[in-house]
Each structure stands twice: as C-alpha cells, then as structure tokens.
Amino acid sequence: MTEARRSAPHVGRNTGPILEVLRGSLPGRGLVLEVASGSGEQSVAFARAFSKLLWQPSDPDPAALASIQAWRNSEALFNLLPPVELDARATGWPIASAEAVVCINMVHISPWSAAEGLMHGAGRLLEAGAPLYLYGPYRQLGVETAASNEAFDQSLRSRNPEWGLRNLEDVAAEAERHGLVLERTIPMPANNLSVIFRRARPGPSCRT
Numbered sequence: 001m002t003e004a005r006r007s008a009p010h011v012g013r014n015t016g017p018i019l020e021v022l023r024g025s026l027p028g029r030g031l032v033l034e035v036a037s038g039s040g041e042q043s044v045a046f047a048r049a050f051s052k053l054l055w056q057p058s059d060p061d062p063a064a065l066a067s068i069q070a071w072r073n074s075e076a077l078f079n080l081l082p083p084v085e086l087d088a089r090a091t092g093w094p095i096a097s098a099e100a101v102v103c104i105n106m107v108h109i110s111p112w113s114a115a116e117g118l119m120h121g122a123g124r125l126l127e128a129g130a131p132l133y134l135y136g137p138y139r140q141l142g143v144e145t146a147a148s149n150e151a152f153d154q155s156l157r158s159r160n161p162e163w164g165l166r167n168l169e170d171v172a173a174e175a176e177r178h179g180l181v182l183e184r185t186i187p188m189p190a191n192n193l194s195v196i197f198r199r200a201r202p203g204p205s206c207r208t
Contacts, residue, residue, distance in 0.1 A: 005074070006039035006067040010105075014189065015045045018104065018135055021186055021194045022046070025131050030099025031056055033125065035088055035118060036106035040068030046102070047080035054079050056095060058086035089117035098125045104135040107171065108153075111162040116174055123178030126199040132180055134195040135188070138168040146191040168195065 026032060029052050037043050037057035047055040057068045057080070068083040084094045088106070101122045107115045122132045137149045145153075149165060156163040172182045179200045186194040 004063075004066040004070040006064070007041060008039050011039065011041045011045075014104075014135070014192070015042055017188050018042075018194065019045070019049050021188075021196075022050075022102070022133065025100075025133055025196055026050060026053065027099045027130070028052060030054070031095075031097075032100045032102055033095050033098040034058060035086060035101060035103040035121075036060075036110075037068055037083065038064055038105070040064070040071040040083070042104065043068060043080060043083075044071050044075050044077065047077045048075075051079060053099075054081060056081045056098070057083045058094075059083060060085060060087040087117075088114045088121060090121075093121050093125070095125060097127070099127075099130055101126060101130075101132045103133070106136070107134060108136050108138075108156060108165050109163055112166070115166065115171060119175045119178045119180060122197075123175075123180055123199065126180075128199050128201040130199045131183075132175070132197040132199075134171075134197075135192060137165050137192050138171070138195070139165050140168050140185075149191050168193070171195070172197075 031054040033056045034043055035058055037059050040057060043055060043057040059065055059068065065083045065085060072080050086093055103118055126132065137152060139145050153165040175197050180197040181200050183196045183198050188194055
C-alpha cells in the first residue's frame with residue numbers, strides 16, 4: 001500500500017502557514033470535511049495538529065483516494081477518517097453534516113461548476129456560524145495580479161480551458177447565494193490567499 005502514496009512539493013511549503021490560519025478559524029471539536037484532499041499528506045498534518053477534531057478527507061479521483069488511505073495507514077491517527085469519494089459537483093454528498101469545510105487548491109484547478117457545487121454543498125452541510133475555508137490564488141478587484149499568478153493562470157488554461165484563476169468577487173457572490181458570507185481574506189506566501197466564509201445566521205423570525 002505504501003506504493004500508492006503520492007507526494008506533492010507544494011504541501012511542505014504551504015502546510016505551516018495554512019495551519020496558522022486554521023488554528024484561529026476552526027471549531028474546537030466536531031467533524032471537518034476536507035474537499036479535494038489530493039495526495040492526503042495535508043490531511044495527515046491537519047489531523048495531527050487538531051487532535052480534538054475528526055478529519056474527513058475526500059476526493060473524486062480513485063488514485064488520490066488510494067494515496068490518502070496509504071498515508072492514513074502509515075500514520076495511524078485515530079481522528080483521521082477513511083477517505084470518501086466526493087465530487088463537489090454532485091447533488092448528493094456522502095456527508096450529511098460537518099462543523100467546518102476545508103478546500104485547498106481546488107477552485108482554480110477545476111471547472112467553475114465545481115466551485116458552484118462546493119458552495120451549494122457547504123451551505124447545505126454547515127450550521128450557522130460554521131466556517132468554509134478556501135486556499136489558493138485569486139484575482140481581486142482593484143488589486144494587481146502577480147506576474148507569477150498570471151503565468152500560472154495561462155498554464156492552467158492551456159491544460160484545460162475550464163480551469164484558471166477565479167475572481168474572488170465571483171466566488172463570494174456564489175457563496176452568498178448559498179448562505180455563506182465572506183468573513184475575511186488573509187494574504188499567504190507565494191501570492192495565495194486564505195479565504196474564510198461563515199454560514200449566515202438566520203434572521204429574526206416573526207412570532208405570533
């Protein structure tokens with residue numbers, strides 16, 4: 001099973017900074033659904049860092065699921081759950097509820113329909129006040145896009161015309177359609193952003 005383990009160079013670079021943001025954003029207890037877990041290396045790091053949280057990795061790719069399970073087998077962390085197959089675009093997700101949703105480096109390496117599905121699914125799973133955390137490169141209105149991000153965008157679009165950097169304002173508008181309100185954005189190394197949404201609390205109801 002060890003042969004199934006994948007390794008991604010960017011994981012070693014961004015895991016530490018992401019953890020610093022997650023420490024101030026995730027709840028103390030409960031289940032965290034990680035959408036598009038990829039190799040599973042970060043899932044291990046996150047589960048190790050948050051021992052009071054159950055960490056639920058997921059991915060639509062069978063090879064990624066095998067890699068996640070191989071990392072899980074090698075580390076034997078009690079709070080790292082077996083990976084589940086999940087395509088963000090699916091109308092039904094295999095998880096009924098979560099205290100937080102985390103999605104790293106997916107929105108730009110997938111069709112826009114995946115971002116739409118992510119917001120729809122997170123809005124359905126999360127209770128009021130619960131966070132959705134995104135990480136990756138984005139365009140922002142009134143902010144010059146770094147040259148490295150422009151080159152990355154061109155590379156992505158050459159591989160698949162449905163991929164590419166998204167406008168953060170478009171992502172936030174889609175999130176709001178599903179009851180998710182942008183709380184803050186945090187600049188990260190290599191011209192990435194941490195983007196935190198919260199499930200909106202319902203307005204006051206009329207009493208009779």
